[in-house]
Amino acid sequence: EKKVWIGGLASGTGWKELQEHMNQAGKTKWCEAFDGKGAGTGTAAYGTVEEVAQAISQLNGSVLNGATLQIDAWVKETKEA
Secondary structure, eight states, X not given: OOEEEEEOOOXXXXXXXXXXXXXXXXXXXXXXXXXXXXXXXEEEEESSHHHHHHHHHHHTTOEETTEXXXXXXXXXXXXXX
């Protein structure tokens, strides 16, 4: 997957400012800041696995809107049968 998981988002952070922040590591294809049950988390998709690795190494621990972000590889949760 060419996506990263983003945790620690400040309340009220929108996808557009998240995308601007994530673009520091490479051009994102899209970003999403979740609300409701997933509040405080988001995701960003990149074009290459290299950009994903760059985003994790460069932006993990970075600060957006006063909140320290955790950036990690996106792992799809598998539903148990």
